Amino acid sequence: MLSAERIPNNVDLSGNKRLQRALEHWQPKYLQWWRDMGPQGFQDYHQVYVRTAISVDPKGWAHFEYVKLPEYRWGIFLADPVQDRRIGFGDFHGQPVWQEVPGEFRNQLRRLVVTQGDTEPASVEQQRWLGQRCPSLYDLRNLFQVNVEEGRHLWAMVYLLHSHFGRDGRDEAEELLERQSGNRDKPRILEAFNEPIENWLDFFMFTMFTDRDGKSQLMSLSESSLDPLARTTRFMLTEEAHHMFVGETGVARILERTCELMKASGFAEDVRKLGGIDLPTIQKHINLWVSLSLDLHGGEVSTNAASYFANGLKGRAQEDRYEDHTVSDTYYRLETVEDGRVLAKEVPMRTAMNEVLRDWYVKDCQGGITRWNRILERHGISDRLRLPDRKFNRGIGQFRGLHFDPYGQPLSPEEWQRRKHEWLPSPADKAYLLSIQNEPVYEPGKFANYIAPPRRGINGLPINFEYVRTEM
Ligand code: BYC
Numbered sequence: 001m002l003s004a005e006r007i008p009n010n011v012d013l014s015g016n017k018r019l020q021r022a023l024e025h026w027q028p029k030y031l032q033w034w035r036d037m038g039p040q041g042f043q044d045y046h047q048v049y050v051r052t053a054i055s056v057d058p059k060g061w062a063h064f065e066y067v068k069l070p071e072y073r074w075g076i077f078l079a080d081p082v083q084d085r086r087i088g089f090g091d092f093h094g095q096p097v098w099q100e101v102p103g104e105f106r107n108q109l110r111r112l113v114v115t116q117g118d119t120e121p122a123s124v125e126q127q128r129w130l131g132q133r134c135p136s137l138y139d140l141r142n143l144f145q146v147n148v149e150e151g152r153h154l155w156a157m158v159y160l161l162h163s164h165f166g167r168d169g170r171d172e173a174e175e176l177l178e179r180q181s182g183n184r185d186k187p188r189i190l191e192a193f194n195e196p197i198e199n200w201l202d203f204f205m206f207t208m209f210t211d212r213d214g215k216s217q218l219m220s221l222s223e224s225s226l227d228p229l230a231r232t233t234r235f236m237l238t239e240e241a242h243h244m245f246v247g248e249t250g251v252a253r254i255l256e257r258t259c260e261l262m263k264a265s266g267f268a269e270d271v272r273k274l275g276g277i278d279l280p281t282i283q284k285h286i287n288l289w290v291s292l293s294l295d296l297h298g299g300e301v302s303t304n305a306a307s308y309f310a311n312g313l314k315g316r317a318q319e320d321r322y323e324d325h326t327v328s329d330t331y332y333r334l335e336t337v338e339d340g341r342v343l344a345k346e347v348p349m350r351t352a353m354n355e356v357l358r359d360w361y362v363k364d365c366q367g368g369i370t371r372w373n374r375i376l377e378r379h380g381i382s383d384r385l386r387l388p389d390r391k392f393n394r395g396i397g398q399f400r401g402l403h404f405d406p407y408g409q410p411l412s413p414e415e416w417q418r419r420k421h422e423w424l425p426s427p428a429d430k431a432y433l434l435s436i437q438n439e440p441v442y443e444p445g446k447f448a449n450y451i452a453p454p455r456r457g458i459n460g461l462p463i464n465f466e467y468v469r470t471e472m
Pocket residue numbers: 112113115116119120123150189190191192210211212213214215217218295296297298299300301302303304305314354396
């Protein structure tokens with residue numbers, strides 16, 4: 001049923017000719033964008049062993065085959081509807097969910113969909129050079145798997161824009177292909193998506209921490225009173241899990257290798273002399289990508305967030321966990337800064353919804369850090385990785401413009417300038433990482449010196465499988 005269509009979908013696209021035509025009109029522009037801004041050097045002559053979603057049931061999205069990237073079948077899939085679904089929180093709690101966008105919330109909803117949509121192509125743009133520095137074919141394939149799925153997430157948001165927001169929606173869909181990550185004149189909307197991802201440590205940290213913001217934001221959107229948005233994001237979450245797997249295991253394999261190198265030298269040598277990535281450099285990249293991703297949750301106190309919650313547009317992750325779904329007269333105890341001093345303040349809970357989601361996010365990140373530390377422990381190494389304090393290196397919210405070290409201690413601007421590269425990647429760190437990633441590893445079963453092989457291959461295949469092959 002699905003495979004014959006130009007745009008695979010489970011939304012009965014062929015039953016809505018206008019929408020189908022509009023999307024078919026957008027499709028060539030998308031493909032042009034993919035060629036221009038997608039994986040550089042891997043468009044026409046390489047076949048990649050990827051998983052393609054062909055339906056939403058578990059069997060349907062475990063479909064693996066070799067494809068050339070521009071021929072990937074980007075589709076539109078919504079999770080199955082929930083019978084008699086009701087709005088789960090806010091002022092309309094208990095009322096039936098909406099299948100159409102109410103006029104009064106049109107702008108807010110469009111803004112949410114556009115912001116979400118903007119991040120997806122941005123990440124593909126940020127990662128477009130990494131194929132030329134990959135540590136193995138296995139990793140190269142995972143990079144491309146993430147990239148095609150982020151492309152599909154863009155399709156998901158463009159579907160919503162085209163089907164629910166009329167003319168404005170179509171214009172926004174075009175603009176999603178026009179803004180560019182890091183572009184001075186037309187940057188992507190959110191800051192973390194304009195940061196360069198130069199090397200594979202950045203990439204793994206990004207998929208670990210920034211894709212995890214994807215997870216928390218998508219969880220909060222999957223509670224939405226706008227049912228098509230809830231169903232779209234629910235299915236996106238199934239793909240997100242793999243992205244975080246790539247990040248978490250990528251860093252875990254680097255740690256594994258670092259420990260091996262440390263041990264092999266009897267803990268006497270600088271790991272860099274052995275071509276590995278030292279623990280302080282790993283910690284600096286955690287500090288960088290966690291702080292950028294904390295920013296992605298918005299201001300601590302936000303009238304936008306309060307109004308999203310009131311109207312049921314965007315909720316909390318796992319709303320079911322809470323007892324009070326209207327949250328009209330409770331308060332959140334917020335750590336805040338006044339006259340240079342950090343103190344606690346009570347703010348209305350609804351205005352603190354960004355912070356509530358950030359709390360959820362920090363906890364989820366901590367789980368990952370704990371799992372990484374087990375590797376160090378297993379190797380008998382006493383160093384531990386840690387999350388930076390929330391106040392560290394923030395560009396959004398109340399800590400913006402102030403300076404703190406990763407333990408949350410305030411610093412003067414001079415001290416920050418002098419010491420920031422103790423905590424964040426320095427130009428020398430970046431140059432080192434590029435130097436060990438200069439030569440890509442394209443031989444099946446081989447891995448760059450700084451990273452251990454994975455425990456198992458993709459889809460039950462061996463580690464030395466040719467996950468990306470050059471077409472003869
Ligand atoms: N950078 O009221 P506030 C993913 C702006 S990741 C730049 O606190 P709000 C993925 C804000 O726009 C998930 N600007 O903000 C991961 C506002 O501007 P105006 C993406 C920022 O609206 C990896 C002003 O500051 N999804 O999927 O409560 C790979 C005041 O802010 C930033 C979403 O983000 C920033 N970081 O919260 C691929 C979900 N933060 O009005 C994909 C949709 C705030 O003064 N987005 N500003 O001009 C949202 O829910 C909200 O827009 C945010 C911001 C949570 C992001």
